[in-house]
Amino acid sequence: MAKFSVWVNGERKTLSVDADTPLLYVLRNDVGLNGPKFGCGLAQCGACTVLVGGKPVRSCVTPMSAVKGPVTTIEGLGTLDKLHPLQRAFIEEQACQCGYCGNGMVMSAKALLERNPAPTAGQIRRALNGHLCRCASHNRIVRAVQRAAKEMRS
Amino acid sequence: MTSRRQFLKSSGALVIGFSLAPDLALPQASPARLPGSLNNNRMLDAWLRIDPNGSVTIFSGKIELGQGIGTALSQIAADELDLDLKRIAIVHGDTALTPDEGQTAGSLSVEQSGTALRFACAEAREILLSAAAAKLGTSPGALKVADGTIAAPGGASLTYWDLAGDAQLKREATGQAKPKPPAEHRWVGKSIARRDIPKKFTGGAAYVQDIRLPGMLFGRVVRPPSPDAELVSVNEAAVRGMRGVVALVRDGRFLAVAAEREEQAVRAREALKKAAVWKERASLPPAGDALYEHMMALPVARQTVTEKTSAASAPAVKSLEARYTRPYQAHGSIGPSCAVAQWQEGKLAIWTHSQGVFPLRADLAKVFGVEPAAVRCTHVEGAGCYGHNGADDVALDAALLARATGGRPVKLQWMREDEFMWEPYGSAMVMKLAGGLDSQGNIVGWSHELWSYPHSTRPGASAGVNLLAAQHLANPLLRQLPADVPQPAGGSDRNSIPLYELPNVKVVKHYIPEAPLRTSALRTLGGYANVFALESFMDELAAAAQANPVEFRLRHLKDPRARAVIEAAAQRAGWTRKAPGDGTRGRGFAFARYKNLACYCAIAADVTVDRKSGKVRVTRAVAAVDAGQVVNPDGVVNQIEGGLIQSASWTLKEALRFDRTRVTTRSWADYPILRFEEVPQVEVVILNQPNERFLGVGEGAQGPAAAAIANAIANATGVRLRSLPFTPARVKAALA
Numbered sequence: 001m002a003k004f005s006v007w008v009n010g011e012r013k014t015l016s017v018d019a020d021t022p023l024l025y026v027l028r029n030d031v032g033l034n035g036p037k038f039g040c041g042l043a044q045c046g047a048c049t050v051l052v053g054g055k056p057v058r059s060c061v062t063p064m065s066a067v068k069g070p071v072t073t074i075e076g077l078g079t080l081d082k083l084h085p086l087q088r089a090f091i092e093e094q095a096c097q098c099g100y101c102g103n104g105m106v107m108s109a110k111a112l113l114e115r116n117p118a119p120t121a122g123q124i125r126r127a128l129n130g131h132l133c134r135c136a137s138h139n140r141i142v143r144a145v146q147r148a149a150k151e152m153r154s
Numbered sequence: 155m156t157s158r159r160q161f162l163k164s165s166g167a168l169v170i171g172f173s174l175a176p177d178l179a180l181p182q183a184s185p186a187r188l189p190g191s192l193n194n195n196r197m198l199d200a201w202l203r204i205d206p207n208g209s210v211t212i213f214s215g216k217i218e219l220g221q222g223i224g225t226a227l228s229q230i231a232a233d234e235l236d237l238d239l240k241r242i243a244i245v246h247g248d249t250a251l252t253p254d255e256g257q258t259a260g261s262l263s264v265e266q267s268g269t270a271l272r273f274a275c276a277e278a279r280e281i282l283l284s285a286a287a288a289k290l291g292t293s294p295g296a297l298k299v300a301d302g303t304i305a306a307p308g309g310a311s312l313t314y315w316d317l318a319g320d321a322q323l324k325r326e327a328t329g330q331a332k333p334k335p336p337a338e339h340r341w342v343g344k345s346i347a348r349r350d351i352p353k354k355f356t357g358g359a360a361y362v363q364d365i366r367l368p369g370m371l372f373g374r375v376v377r378p379p380s381p382d383a384e385l386v387s388v389n390e391a392a393v394r395g396m397r398g399v400v401a402l403v404r405d406g407r408f409l410a411v412a413a414e415r416e417e418q419a420v421r422a423r424e425a426l427k428k429a430a431v432w433k434e435r436a437s438l439p440p441a442g443d444a445l446y447e448h449m450m451a452l453p454v455a456r457q458t459v460t461e462k463t464s465a466a467s468a469p470a471v472k473s474l475e476a477r478y479t480r481p482y483q484a485h486g487s488i489g490p491s492c493a494v495a496q497w498q499e500g501k502l503a504i505w506t507h508s509q510g511v512f513p514l515r516a517d518l519a520k521v522f523g524v525e526p527a528a529v530r531c532t533h534v535e536g537a538g539c540y541g542h543n544g545a546d547d548v549a550l551d552a553a554l555l556a557r558a559t560g561g562r563p564v565k566l567q568w569m570r571e572d573e574f575m576w577e578p579y580g581s582a583m584v585m586k587l588a589g590g591l592d593s594q595g596n597i598v599g600w601s602h603e604l605w606s607y608p609h610s611t612r613p614g615a616s617a618g619v620n621l622l623a624a625q626h627l628a629n630p631l632l633r634q635l636p637a638d639v640p641q642p643a644g645g646s647d648r649n650s651i652p653l654y655e656l657p658n659v660k661v662v663k664h665y666i667p668e669a670p671l672r673t674s675a676l677r678t679l680g681g682y683a684n685v686f687a688l689e690s691f692m693d694e695l696a697a698a699a700q701a702n703p704v705e706f707r708l709r710h711l712k713d714p715r716a717r718a719v720i721e722a723a724a725q726r727a728g729w730t731r732k733a734p735g736d737g738t739r740g741r742g743f744a745f746a747r748y749k750n751l752a753c754y755c756a757i758a759a760d761v762t763v764d765r766k767s768g769k770v771r772v773t774r775a776v777a778a779v780d781a782g783q784v785v786n787p788d789g790v791v792n793q794i795e796g797g798l799i800q801s802a803s804w805t806l807k808e809a810l811r812f813d814r815t816r817v818t819t820r821s822w823a824d825y826p827i828l829r830f831e832e833v834p835q836v837e838v839v840i841l842n843q844p845n846e847r848f849l850g851v852g853e854g855a856q857g858p859a860a861a862a863i864a865n866a867i868a869n870a871t872g873v874r875l876r877s878l879p880f881t882p883a884r885v886k887a888a889l890a
Contacts, residue, residue, distance in 0.1 A: 018417065025416045029372075034364040035357035039488050039537075040570040041420075044822040047488055075357035087355045094347060094788055097796055098220030098538035099354035100489045106355060125830040132822060134488045135220060135538045136799030137792070138833040 004064050008033075009076030015064075023067055024048045024059035035074035035103045039132075046104035046131035056111045074103050077110065086110055089148035090141070097135035104131050109145045117153055121146065188329040190269025191215065195253035199323040201274035202231065204282070206318050208302070209241050212271055215255025216263040217247035217509060217533040218350055221852055222789040223263045225348045229341040229785055230268050233334055234275035235314075236299035239341055244349075247511045247533030249526075257510035257612060259541070259675060260643065261752050261850025264785055268848055277331035278323055285320045286312045336783065336844035343844065345788035350535070362507050362534040363567060365494045371400055372416040373555045373566035374423035376409040376430060377576055378626070380816040381671065382437040383407070389429040396422050401558035406628035410555040412564050423569070436814040438670050443877070446479045446584045449605045452666055459647045459661035467598045467657035470590025472698055476691055478587070478876045480683035481809035483580040484825060485676055489537025490573040491544030495552035496563035502529045502556075503563075506549045507536025513614020514546050518553060520619050521631060540800070542674040543577045544568055546613050547622035554623060571820040576622060579810055580676030581607040581646070581669070585687035595699030597654070597710060602688065603662045606646035607669040608636040609679035622672075635667045639679065643749045649681040649857060652688055653747055654710035671812065678853045681748060682801065685857025686864065686878065689744035693865040694874065703743050703865065704729055713747075715780050715843075719756040720745050722778035722839050727758035738763050740870025744861035748854045753781040754841075755854040757798065759834070759862035763870050768886030772802050772834040772863055780841040782849040790851050791838040797855035798836055803828035805860040806880050 002019045005012060008031050015030050022041075027033045027050065036059050039047030043058040050059045053069025078084035083091070086106050096102045105128060112119060112127040119127070124145045125138075133141065187193055195201070195215070203211045212231045218224045228242040245251050247258070255267055283294040283304065290297070290306040298305050302314040336343070353360045378385070385407040393411060394402050398418030403410045411426055413419040439448045494505040502522065508514040511531035519526040531549070539545055552566040568576075583606045590599035611633075613620045618634030625633060639645030647663045676682075696706035704724045711717050720743075723729075729743065740763070745756040760774045777794050784790055807826050811818040819825045860878070868874045873888050 017415075021415075021417045029416055032366070033357055034359055034361075037361075037363065037489060037537075038567060039490075040822060042570060042821050042823075044570075045488055073357065074355065078356065080352055080356050080358070083356070090355045091347070091351050094351060094792065096220065096351060096354060097222075097792060098488075098535070099351065100361065100487075100537035102354055103357075125833075129830045131830070132488060132827060134486055134540070134800070134827065136796040136803070136828070136833070138799065138830050139795065139836060140792075142830070 004067070006067055007070035009071070009073060017064055019065040020063045022060055023050070023062040023064060023071070026064055027059060027071070027073060033073050033075050037100055037103055039100070044132070045101070046108065047101050049104035049107040051107055051111060054111065054114060056108045074106050077106070085151040086145070086148040089144040089151065093140050093144040093147060095140035095144040096137050101131060101133045105133070105141050109148070112145070113149055113152060118149060119145070186329070188327055189273045191253060191255045191266040192270040192273055192327050192329060195255070195270070196326045198274050198278055198325055198327050200253045201271055202278055202323065204314050204318040204323070206315050208315050209243055210235060210237060210314070211243045211245060213245050213252040214267045214271065215247060215253045215512070216258045216267040218535055219258065219509065220350070220535070220538050221263070221793060222348045222350070222786060223267070224350060225346055226264055226785040226789055227268055227271055228349065229344070229346055230272050231275045232341045233339050234272055235279050236301065238301045239346065241302060249511050249515045249529070249531045254512040256614070257513065259509055261748060261852040261854070263850070264848045265850050268785065272333045273329055273331060274327055276333045277327055280331045281322065282314055282317055285317050342783070342785050343842070344786070346786055360535060361489070362494060362505050362536050363489060363492050365505050365534060365565065367494065367496065367563040370494070370563045370565055371412040371414060371559055372419040373410055373412045373552060373564040374419045375551050375566065375568065375572060376423055376426045377572055378407050379432055380434045382435040383432040386431040386433050388426070388431065392429050393422050393426045396425060401555065402426070403555050403558050405554065406626050406630065408554065408623045408626040410551060410566070412555050412559055434815050438812055438814050440814065441812055445481070445582055449582065449584055449666065454664050454666050457663050457665065459641060459663050460651050460659060462659045464657035468592035470598050471593045472591040473588065474694055474698055475586070475588045476694060476876055478585045478683070478687035478690060480583045480686065480878045482582045482671060482673070483676060483804055483808045484574060484810055484819065485540045485543040485577055486825060486827060487537045487539055487543050487573065490568040490570055491548040492536060492565065492567035493549040493552040494563055494565045495549070495556035496561070497556050498561055500524070500528060502553055504529065504531045504549050504553060505534050506531055506545060507534060507539065508545045508549060509539065509542065510612065510614060513612060514549055517546070517613035517619045517621050518550060521550060521621065521624050522553070541676040542612050544573055547576070550621040550623045574819045574821065574825060575817045578611060578672045578674035581609055581673040583646070583680060583683040585683060587687055587691040589691060589695050591695060591699050595701055597656050597695060599658045600652060600656045601660045602650050602684070604646060604650060604680070604684065605664040605666065606680055607666050607673045608638065609645040609673065609675055610639050611636045611672065611674040638665045642751060644680065646680040648679045648684060648749055649688070649746055650684040651750060653713065653716060653750060654707070655712050656710065671817070677797070678748070678856045681853065682804065682856045682860060685744070685746040686860040689746065689858060689861030690864045690876065693742070693868065707745055715754050716745065716747060718841055719754045719778040719780050722841055723756035723758050723776050726778065726837060726839050727776040729758060735870035738765060738870060740866045740868070742862040742865025742867070742869055744858040744865060746857045748850065748857070752850040753779055753854040755779045755794065755858050757855065757858040757862040759859065759866045761863060761866040761870060763867060763885065765889055768882035768884070768889065770806055770863070770867060770880050770885055771832060772806070774835045775859065775862070776837045776839070777855055778839040778841060779851065779854055780843060780849070781851040781854070782843050782846040784840055784842045785848070787840055790840055793851045794838045794855045795836045797853065798859045799828060799833055801856040801859035802834065802863060805863050805878060808879050
């Protein structure tokens with residue numbers, strides 16, 4: 001076991017876990033968050049995506065020892081009472097069926113809008129191309145990101 | 155465990171009692187048929203409860219799996235009861251609380267549960283009104299209801315909640331109460347935002363994976379490396395001694411571990427995998443094209459599905475034959491299957507994303523030799539399942555492991571490879587079509603012959619146990635050889651009977667009950683492959699008749715609703731008579747009525763074919779759908795759009811990989827699916843029929859989408875592809 005001090009959604013967390021523990025399990029089981037999901041454990045699907053230092057990472061293959069910046073999860077964007085524009089847009093566009101992949105979509109979209117506040121549909125598709133959605137809500141997700149981008153610009 | 159009685163008590167409701175087993179009280183003479191699932195769950199209080207705190211809880215045996223059923227059912231109930239939608243709470247799929255509606259499958263939730271709730275709520279409203287009329291000294295007809303407040307002409311009023319104790323819902327439904335006419339609907343027909351979505355985008359506890367119980371352990375399974383591998387030995391001590399490991403279960407060839415922490419369980423699983431020695435057998439069929447020859451050579455009964463002859467038909471002057479194939483395909487849920495199990499005092503509690511909590515309970519009770527009442531299965535959403543995936547199997551895995559943890563609950567989630575290697579796949583199929591045209595270019599003969607493994611091996615069969623680990627135990631529980639789903643819905647032969655008006659039709663199936671690779675319900679069952687074949691062949695015949703494919707279909711169809719969706723899709727797509735594409739761009743058309751019983755759906759698809767790489771892209775698709783009365787238009791659009799794109803993924807990319815011993819699809823790298831940059835633009839046109847009954851929509855688009863793509867490729871290139879999926883290598887070879 002090793003001791004880690006990590007900022008998660010603006011709160012400092014001190015954790016004693018093995019250094020090779022994937023960040024995903026720490027977020028879900030030690031911090032008690034639901035947002036990041038286990039999908040493949042292989043960095044193939046994107047359901048576990050969180051931001052570390054503002055960059056999207058696949059938390060299922062990121063050992064705690066490699067976490068070198070503050071962590072933001074979907075819980076850190078906003079709450080039911082105070083939604084982040086991306087969360088609001090995904091809800092308004094009804095941009096899911098099962099929604100299991102939705103966490104990763106929102107987090108990668110957040111990173112995209114940070115670097116490109118006015119992405120085209122094609123740029124959004126490219127940015128999310130590494131995320132899998134099995135219910136096939138892709139077009140709704142693209143519309144949700146466009147809607148959020150518009151709200152965030154205004 | 156909370157019983158329904160306790161649940162009702164603790165929630166403060168004035169109850170009305172509990173009556174989920176009304177069959178016992180019924181007279182022997184067969185009772186009058188009641189609408190939808192009311193027929194099997196005949197007591198009103200099984201469906202709804204008026205709470206004194208000003209809300210109404212509806213109970214449904216159909217579960218939310220991201221299709222929005224909770225919202226749609228609430229809309230139906232709110233309309234019949236004259237309530238604001240916000241007052242309606244819903245409880246889904248819980249063996250202790252809800253009616254038994256079997257599986258949430260077959261696109262039947264609105265048809266069965268929605269119809270039941272509509273009639274139950276309409277009748278409850280009548281009962282409430284008549285109780286109110288007695289108290290207010292007026293007639294029920296003079297009363298008006300607004301959001302649960304019942305007002306008499308003179309201004310006196312009462313609420314549903316005032317009447318909760320008086321209004322007797324503990325009675326059998328009559329089915330006689332008249333539901334509201336569509337013109338009086340306030341909620342039905344509107345795109346009400348789904349109630350399950352906000353928590354899914356804010357980190358709420360939305361899935362079974364999010365359940366956390368005090369003292370909960372994390373579990374993992376170690377499956378055999380191949381379907382028929384036997385466990386020779388395993389060094390248990392090496393794993394039991396690992397940090398955090400609390401339990402290790404070895405029973406026959408079932409292996410599982412539980413640990414304090416999830417990463418410890420994953421690590422223990424890896425160690426247990428290494429510690430196990432297996433003896434494998436080459437028990438799988440050949441892969442690739444040889445699979446289809448293998449299936450066609452198996453000695454199984456040839457069964458006639460339908461046969462129709464007409465002596466008056468003109469002779470065929472042109473005949474065609476074609477063989478179509480579909481490989482094994484995976485459900486491929488994004489979240490691997492998961493369940494939470496806890497044993498306390500001989501009783502088992504399971505939290506599960508199973509599509510059928512009652513059938514699952516029946517099988518679990520058989521495995522553990524207990525009464526069904528000793529098992530409670532509570533549905534909690536999982537990742538989308540698209541049919542019978544590992545949801546039920548993992549519930550047994552968790553229950554077996556939780557027997558070894560001294561009462562501590564266990565959350566067990568499969569790893570990605572467990573899901574790909576052990577889910578029950580959509581069956582491989584072969585379809586041989588033959589047809590003849592008369593001198594006018596009309597179809598005079600039609601034959602459809604198919605070969606298929608089972609499409610329904612779900613739990614809850616009358617005999618045997620259909621849970622994976624039950625077959626792996628030292629004393630395995632027998633599995634019943636699965637029967638095919640009978641017509642008119644059909645299983646392997648679903649949608650094999652053409653809806654077209656044809657003088658001579660013969661449909662024959664070769665149903666293969668013994669499956670070397672376990673198969674079960676994947677969205678549409680045999681419908682996807684049969685419609686792919688049937689609607690591809692329609693285009694082949696249209697081409698032979700030198701007819702426009704849309705006109706050719708209309709020429710052979712009388713059903714006005716079928717004709718209407720075809721015309722609507724063609725019109726929205728801007729369908730023209732323009733013949734072949736330019737070699738790289740084409741457009742295809744297809745139609746089906748799902749199960750020949752549910753929604754009507756026609757699709758026009760545009761594709762581009764890169765002749766150099768063989769890569770096909772669907773650029774745009776237009777679907778027209780008639781789902782009868784539409785409860786939630788956006789829900790219908792979402793189902794059709796999702797089904798269409800998922801089918802494009804099956805059609806262009808998906809095939810399970812295996813060799814003679816093992817399934818070799820382990821991860822998404824071995825099983826590519828459609829990605830954002832490959833997804834077409836989709837438009838959905840709804841032909842609403844407010845005066846018609848509900849028609850299920852969740853599986854309406856898959857068959858037509860596959861055929862529309864095949865037809866578009868043929869239109870673009872002049873080359874007909876008949877073997878799914880249309881991978882670049884296959885397309886390239888066909889174009890060479």
